[in-house]
Amino acid sequence: MKLTDRLLAPTPPFFAKVRNIGLILTAVSSAVLGLPVLAALPAIIGKVAAYLAVAGTVMSGISQTAVDTDAD
Structure with a gap:
């Protein structure tokens, strides 16, 4: 599966x-x-905010690439 197909596929609810x-x-x-x-x-506070920015970006990016195979 190509990356573009994976990003456009439905994402599982979790x-x-x-x-x-x-x-x-x-x-x-x-x-x-x-x-x-x-x-x-x-x-x-600045360091914690910077770490939260990195963690949030990684969480969002990885979660978007998850594919719901039952939706097909």
């Missing part, structure tokens, strides 16, 4: 939920990283 959670993590972390007062916050 992986759709994981994808949505990953998107939420990415959105929250980018909102925190985009704060203009990030320099006033402790450095650990």
